[in-house]
Amino acid sequence: MTTAVIDTTILAVLAPFAAAVVAPFATKIFKQNAAWILALVPAWIFYHFAGYIGPVSHGESFTPAVEWAPSYGINLSFYIDGLSTLFALLISGIGTFIILYAGGYLNGHPQQGRFFSFLFLFMGAMLGLVTGNNLITLFIFWELTSITSFLLIGFDHLRAASRRAALQALVVTGGGGLSLLAAFILIIGATGEIEMSALLSSPDVIKNSGLYLPIFILVLGGAFTKSAQFPFHFWLPNAMEAPTPVSAFLHSATMVKAGVYLLMRMHPLLGDTELWTTVLPIFGGVTLLVGTILAVRQTDLKLMLAYTTVASLGLLVMLVGTSWEKALEGAVLYLLAHSLFKGALFMVAGIIDHETGTRDVTKLGGLRGAMPITFAAACLAALSMSGLPPFIGFIAKEVLYEGTWEMGAGSLLVTGTALLGNSLMLVIAAAVAIKPFFGPAVETPKHAHEGPVLLFAGPLVLSLAGFAAAFFAHQTGELFIGPMLSSLTGQSAHVDLHLIPAYISAPLILSVLTGVLGVVLYLQLARLRALVASVLAAIGWGPDKGFDQFVAGIVSLSTAVTRLVQGGRMQTYMMLTFGVTAAAVLVPAFLTDGLPSMPAMPDYAFYEWGILGIAFLGLVAVLVAKTRLTAIVSLGIQGFAVAVIFMLFGAPDLSFTQFMVETLSVVILALVMTRLNLSPRDHRPAGAVLVTGAISAGVGAGIALTLMAITQQPFDSRLSEFFTAYSRTIAHGRNIVNVIIVDFRGFDTLGEIAVVVLAGLCVLALIRVRTKPEVKVDEDASAEALAKRVEAS
Amino acid sequence: MRTIIFRTIAPYLAALMILFSVFVLLRGHNEPGGGFIGGLIAASALAIYGIACGVASVRRAIVFHPMSISAFGLFIAVLAGLPSLFLKQSFMTSQWLSFRFFDVNVDLSTPMLFDIGVYFVVVGSIASIALALEERESD
Numbered sequence: 061m062t063t064a065v066i067d068t069t070i071l072a073v074l075a076p077f078a079a080a081v082v083a084p085f086a087t088k089i090f091k092q093n094a095a096w097i098l099a100l101v102p103a104w105i106f107y108h109f110a111g112y113i114g115p116v117s118h119g120e121s122f123t124p125a126v127e128w129a130p131s132y133g134i135n136l137s138f139y140i141d142g143l144s145t146l147f148a149l150l151i152s153g154i155g156t157f158i159i160l161y162a163g164g165y166l167n168g169h170p171q172q173g174r175f176f177s178f179l180f181l182f183m184g185a186m187l188g189l190v191t192g193n194n195l196i197t198l199f200i201f202w203e204l205t206s207i208t209s210f211l212l213i214g215f216d217h218l219r220a221a222s223r224r225a226a227l228q229a230l231v232v233t234g235g236g237g238l239s240l241l242a243a244f245i246l247i248i249g250a251t252g253e254i255e256m257s258a259l260l261s262s263p264d265v266i267k268n269s270g271l272y273l274p275i276f277i278l279v280l281g282g283a284f285t286k287s288a289q290f291p292f293h294f295w296l297p298n299a300m301e302a303p304t305p306v307s308a309f310l311h312s313a314t315m316v317k318a319g320v321y322l323l324m325r326m327h328p329l330l331g332d333t334e335l336w337t338t339v340l341p342i343f344g345g346v347t348l349l350v351g352t353i354l355a356v357r358q359t360d361l362k363l364m365l366a367y368t369t370v371a372s373l374g375l376l377v378m379l380v381g382t383s384w385e386k387a388l389e390g391a392v393l394y395l396l397a398h399s400l401f402k403g404a405l406f407m408v409a410g411i412i413d414h415e416t417g418t419r420d421v422t423k424l425g426g427l428r429g430a431m432p433i434t435f436a437a438a439c440l441a442a443l444s445m446s447g448l449p450p451f452i453g454f455i456a457k458e459v460l461y462e463g464t465w466e467m468g469a470g471s472l473l474v475t476g477t478a479l480l481g482n483s484l485m486l487v488i489a490a491a492v493a494i495k496p497f498f499g500p501a502v503e504t505p506k507h508a509h510e511g512p513v514l515l516f517a518g519p520l521v522l523s524l525a526g527f528a529a530a531f532f533a534h535q536t537g538e539l540f541i542g543p544m545l546s547s548l549t550g551q552s553a554h555v556d557l558h559l560i561p562a563y564i565s566a567p568l569i570l571s572v573l574t575g576v577l578g579v580v581l582y583l584q585l586a587r588l589r590a591l592v593a594s595v596l597a598a599i600g601w602g603p604d605k606g607f608d609q610f611v612a613g614i615v616s617l618s619t620a621v622t623r624l625v626q627g628g629r630m631q632t633y634m635m636l637t638f639g640v641t642a643a644a645v646l647v648p649a650f651l652t653d654g655l656p657s658m659p660a661m662p663d664y665a666f667y668e669w670g671i672l673g674i675a676f677l678g679l680v681a682v683l684v685a686k687t688r689l690t691a692i693v694s695l696g697i698q699g700f701a702v703a704v705i706f707m708l709f710g711a712p713d714l715s716f717t718q719f720m721v722e723t724l725s726v727v728i729l730a731l732v733m734t735r736l737n738l739s740p741r742d743h744r745p746a747g748a749v750l751v752t753g754a755i756s757a758g759v760g761a762g763i764a765l766t767l768m769a770i771t772q773q774p775f776d777s778r779l780s781e782f783f784t785a786y787s788r789t790i791a792h793g794r795n796i797v798n799v800i801i802v803d804f805r806g807f808d809t810l811g812e813i814a815v816v817v818l819a820g821l822c823v824l825a826l827i828r829v830r831t832k833p834e835v836k837v838d839e840d841a842s843a844e845a846l847a848k849r850v851e852a853s
Numbered sequence: 854m855r856t857i858i859f860r861t862i863a864p865y866l867a868a869l870m871i872l873f874s875v876f877v878l879l880r881g882h883n884e885p886g887g888g889f890i891g892g893l894i895a896a897s898a899l900a901i902y903g904i905a906c907g908v909a910s911v912r913r914a915i916v917f918h919p920m921s922i923s924a925f926g927l928f929i930a931v932l933a934g935l936p937s938l939f940l941k942q943s944f945m946t947s948q949w950l951s952f953r954f955f956d957v958n959v960d961l962s963t964p965m966l967f968d969i970g971v972y973f974v975v976v977g978s979i980a981s982i983a984l985a986l987e988e989r990e991s992d
Contacts, residue, residue, distance in 0.1 A: 712885035716877075720893035724979060727900050731986035792949060792960065793882040801887065802964040802971070806945045809967075810930055813974040817923045820978030824920065827985045 069124045072108045073138060073191055075101055076184030083180055084173030095163020095514060098176055099156050102183060106152035112145045116543045119552050123193055123257050132196075133254045139193035142543025146392075147190035147321055150399045151314050155183045157518030161407055162305040164514030165414060175215060179309065182208035186314050190321055193256045195244040202240060202282070205318060206233040209310050213302040225298040228607055232295045236285025240322075243278030246271050256325065263328040263550055276330055279322065280339070287319025287373045290347040294604040297354075297366040304410030307362055308403050308518075311369060317395065320376045324391075328550035332383040340381020341470065345477040347374025352484035356585070357592040361409040361419045361492055365402065368445075368488050371481055372398045379460060382474065384467045385549055390460025392544045393557075396536075397444055397452040397526060404441035404522035405492055408434055411515050412496055417505030421491060426501030430508040433516045435497045440523035442493030444530075446486040447574065450559055452529040452536070457482060457574070459557075461567035479574055486578030491585060533557040638755050645762030649769070656768040668708060675701035688733050696726040713797040863905030870898035878972050879965075888968035892975025899976070900983040908988045911980075919984060923977025930970025933963045 079101040087094040112122070125137030138144075162179060166172045185204035192198030207230070214226030250269040253259050259266075266272055283289075288296040296316060300307055310316070323340070330336060351371025358364045372394070379391035411434050412427065413419045428435045444451035464475040510516070529536045537557035545553040561568050581588060596602075649655055664672075678698030685691035699722035706715035783796045783804070793799040801809050874894035881887030899919075903911045915922070937946035950961040 713887070713890070716885055716890050717893065720890055720897060723897055724893060724900065724983070727897070727904075728983055728986060731983065791947060791964065792962065793964075795881060795883050795885065795887070797885075798881045798887040798968070799964075801889070802882075802968045803947050806934070806947075806964065806967055809971065810934070810945070813927060813930060813971050816974050816978050817920075817927050820920060820923055820981050823982045824985055827982075 067124070068108060069122070069138060069140065069191075070126060070136065072105045073187045074184065075105060076180040076187065080177040080180035080184070083176035087173035087176060092163065092167050094172075094176070095160050098163075098180075099159040101180070102152045102155040102159060105187070106149060106156060109145055109148040109152060112140055113149075113539050116140065116142050116145045117539050119543075119546065121257070123255070125193070128194075128197070133194075134196045135194050135255075136197055137193040137255060138188075138191040138197075139255075139257045140191060141547050142540075142545070143321070143324055143547035144191045146396065146540050146544050147317075148187055150396070151183060151186050151190065154309065154314065154399065154403045154518075154522065155179075157403075157407075157521060158305050158309040160514050161308070161410070161518045162303075164512050165305050165410060166303065167512075167514075171215070175303070175305075178208060178211045178215065179305070182212060182310065182315070186318070189318055195248060195254050195256065198256065199237070199241050199244055202286075202318065203234065203237045205315050206230055206237055206286075209233070209299070209306075209315055212306040212310060213299045215303055215306065216301065219301070222301040225295070225301040229295045229299050231611075232285050232292055232607075236282045236292070239278045239285075240282030243275050243282065246275045246278065250275070260328055260550065266329050267333060272330075272333075273335070276333075276335060279326055279330060280343075283319035283322045283377075284343065285319070286322070287316050287377065288347075288370050289319070289343050289374060289377055290350050291603045293347060293350065293370045294602065294607060296370055297363055298604065300360075300362045300366050304362065304406065304413065307366070308406035308410065311366060311406075314399075316369060316373055317376075317399070320373060320380065320395065323377065323380050324544075324548050327380060327383070327388075327548045331380070337381060337383050341378045341474055342381075344374045344376070344378025344381055345474065347371065348378060348477060348481040350374075352481050352488070353592055354596075355488050356484060356588050357596065359421050359589075361412060361421055361496070362406070364421070364488050364492060365405055365409060368485055369402060371485065372402070375460075375478065375481055378474065378477065379463070380548075382464070382467055382470075384463055385545075385553070386466060387460060387463030387474075388548050389541065389545050389553075389555060390456060390463045392541050392548065393452070393456035393459050396529065396540065397456040400522050400526040400529070401441040401444040401451075401453060404437055404519040404526070405445065405489075407515070407519040407522075408438040408441065409492065411511045411519070414515065415506060415511050416508045421495050424496035424502060424504065425499040426497070427508055428497040429501070431497075431510050433510060433520060437516060437519035437523045438493040438497065440527060441519065442489040444523065444526040445489040446578065447482055447571065450527065450530050452526045454571075455530055455533055455557055455559065457571060458561065458567045461570045462565075465566045465570070475570065479570060479577070482574045483578035483581060486574065487582045487585060487588075490578070490582050530559050533559045635752065635755060638759050642755060642758030642762050645766050646758060649762070649765055654769055656765060656772050659768065659772075668705075671701050671704050671708065674698075675705070689730060692726055692729045692733065696722055699725070713795070860905045863902050867898040867902040870901070871895055874898065874972075878968060881968055882962075882964065888971030889975055892972040893979065895972070895976045896979035896983065899980045900987070903984055903987045908984050911984060915980075919977045919981035921977070923974050923981065926970045926973025926975075926977060928970070929973065930967050933967035933970060936963055 079098060083094075083098055086098055090097055115122075121139065121141040123137060123139050125135050128134050128136045140148075159176070159179065162172075162175060166175055169175065182205065185201050185208050188201030189198065189205055192201050210226045210230040213229050214222050216222045217226075247259070247266060248254050250271045251259060251262075251265045253265075266275060285292045288294075296311055299311055302310070348371045351367050351369075351374055355364050355367030355371065358367060376391050376395060376398075379387045379394070382388075409419060411431070412424065415431065416424065416427070418424065440451070444453035447453045447457035460478065461475065464471060464478055467474065534557060537555040541557065542553055542555040545555060675698050678694050678696075678701060681694035681697065682691050685694055699718065703715045703718035703722060706712075706718055780796075783800060787793055787796045787799040787804075791799040791803040793803065871894075874891040877886035877894060878888055878891030879886075881891070899911055899915070902914070912918075917925075934945035936948045938944060940946075940948070945963075945967075948963045952959055
């Protein structure tokens with residue numbers, strides 16, 4: 061394949077982001093027709109990725125890339141193989157209909173343009189995620205899906221429930237993302253590879269490294285939160301607060317599958333170990349059962365579907381966790397089937413909500429006459445979800461039963477879980493697709509009628525696709541399932557699918573069992589609902605509630621810490637700061653035996669001793685001073701003496717600066733003091749004075765000891781020699797200090813003066829804050845005076 | 854503080870200090886001095902003038918708000934780094950321009966411009982703090 065085509069792939073991945081920019085303007089200009097135009101973008105992406113189907117099914121893979129931060133090995137690189145191609149096709153294909161659907165669903169909504177933008181951003185993030193090759197690229201897109209789904213779930217931001225759901229989803233999936241980042245960093249550290257394609261070419265490296273366990277746990281942390289595995293399943297149903305197009309897109313077809321995608325992508329690297337085949341089936345199985353049981357309880361169409369999504373994800377994780385080739389084939393097939401029927405059913409639920417005004421399944425009935433097309437789509441999708449022929453769901457169920465049945469160890473347990481889960485799934489499918497449409501017509505808040513073509517196009521096409529995929533089972537297996545399975549197993553796999561089972565075998569018997577059990581349970585639905593509800597009421601506490609308690613706990617913890625650390629008393633801050641400083645200089649010196657040896661009595665001239673004496677006198681004066689002003693001035697004496705010492709020992713620049721700084725600090729301190737108060741210094745108890753004194757003595761002694769220790773080291777003169785030699789020849793200056801400041805290290809100085817400017821602004825702001833209320837009082841007073849004057853005249 | 858002697862002397866003292874600060878600034882490259890010290894001297898001059906004659910007269914005398922002077926200094930300092938970019942050298946590489954002016958060698962350079970920037974930054978920031986503190990509602 062030529063470079064030009066590779067570039068197009070990167071464009072295809074990034075195209076949704078461009079569309080997100082354009083969408084609001086397009087919506088403003090084309091109004092209700094905008095969706096038709098905007099849908100061209102995902103349609104084109106679909107068309108582009110469809111071009112890969114042929115080559116990928118012949119076992120080819122592609123790695124288009126552009127440099128991003130090459131010095132860190134981070135590139136915008138993508139990996140196109142069976143797995144990513146099918147995912148990209150699902151995202152862009154379903155995305156096309158979601159855009160159309162959103163055009164109908166939010167028709168006339170004032171924020172429709174923004175909604176399109178969010179959808180496109182999400183689509184781009186998701187495409188980048190499933191095609192990402194570079195681990196860092198992959199991670200960035202991963203977190204981008206969390207952030208964009210936050211925007212989408214919280215789209216209806218005036219409702220508290222939406223905000224909570226959005227925040228919850230962000231906290232859970234974003235937190236999982238951080239775990240994933242840690243996993244990637246460990247992988248890069250353990251293998252030295254940053255590209256997924258390179259990792260996949262030597263799959264056993266991670267398994268054999270000592271870091272396998274932490275990597276495994278961290279990857280699961282990312283995958284389980286994203287794919288809503290138990291006990292992180294709670295955010296997904298809550299996310300149903302989002303408008304239905306979002307639910308249909310994020311929470312059935314694409315985003316929640318990101319975790320499953322990750323597990324599938326990592327399967328050759330991490331899978332088929334004892335740990336993997338134990339942990340994943342357990343979590344997946346539990347999620348499957350919890351999801352379906354919770355789904356049974358619901359009467360809200362969207363919530364029922366959401367909980368079955370949780371269940372389906374559990375089923376997928378369970379199947380991937382078996383690492384058994386036939387079961388993996390079942391997982392891949394089920395993934396395809398689920399995306400098609402769940403996308404369709406969500407849109408159906410949205411249409412029912414949109415056209416009748418309610419989503420409560422107990423308040424719906426007899427809609428088949430009023431909404432024939434929606435009814436047809438719902439039936440087709442529900443049949444696929446139930447695993448009945450002739451739909452892709454049926455084939456998926458046959459293959460996955462075949463896989464779990466043959467698996468060997470744990471086979472009965474896994475098969476039993478799948479059987480129970482599938483029959484409950486059938487119950488929900490029937491409840492969603494049959495209940496609202498059959499029976500006598502029920503009065504609904506709105507008068508029920510068929511929605512516009514924008515609305516029903518999606519579900520109809522998706523459910524028909526589920527039928528087509530089954531009808532052309534052989535081609536589906538060859539073009540989509542086989543290549544994807546090869547990505548999972550790391551070897552080329554051949555998949556041969558048939559719609560009609562050739563002979564009566566275990567899977568077929570299990571299918572019949574599923575159907576029978578499902579029908580029986582459906583007839584008892586009302587009783588089942590009551591049973592689940594009473595059990596849940598008995599348990600009471602759940603992860604959803606736990607999340608609230610967790611958040612509240614964090615808030616109160618941080619409040620407590622803040623109150624402890626930031627009490628608002630300047631004295632405490634100063635004492636802490638200087639106490640830590642003293643400890644930091646003194647403790648290591650004592651611990652590491654870094655104390656200087658006692659220096660010999662220096663041989664100073666009398667005037668040098670005199671200056672030292674003045675400095676000492678200044679200090680004593682500070683200590684005994686009665687008022688603050690005297691203390692400040694005395695401190696100045698000491699500072700000037702130090703400046704003179706600098707001058708005597710050959711540092712005129714330093715001394716010059718010290719003089720000026722000392723003068724200005726005395727002036728400014730005095731000015732500050734006159735603003736505060738000049739009353740006698742303090743009336744603190746002796747104990748407090750002693751503590752402060754000890755800390756000051758500690759800092760002083762620490763600094764003095766450090767200085768002495770440094771001067772007793774042999775002097776490394778290379779730097780001074782360099783500057784002495786070159787300041788004249790390179791920088792044309794004889795004053796080395798100045799040359800260093802403005803020339804050799806000029807960029808540093810630039811930063812420093814920027815800090816000076818900022819500090820000046822901050823101090824100014826602080827002074828203003830203090831004086832503001834007084835100014836206001838003045839204004840009031842003058843206003844009063846003015847009023848009086850007006851009255852008088 | 855407003856004794857008659859102080860108030861009479863202060864303007865002259867401040868003017869001399871400003872002059873001296875410019876001298877210190879310009880000779881910094883070869884002798885003790887430079888933008889930072891020069892700036893501190895000038896700021897002290899303004900503070901003294903302010904204590905003696907009131908903040909309002911200082912503000913009148915320097916025309917611009919001290920913080921604008923400071924920002925102007927930062928701007929000049931950054932500007933001094935730019936010429937090297939046109940010569941395809943890295944940012945802030947020093948550029949020198951030497952010519953003879955009435956038998957005197959005059960060296961102009963970007964480090965000098967940079968030092969002037971430092972000077973303005975220091976004058977502006979310190980003076981704005983000092984003036985803001987001196988300023989009382991009664992003034």
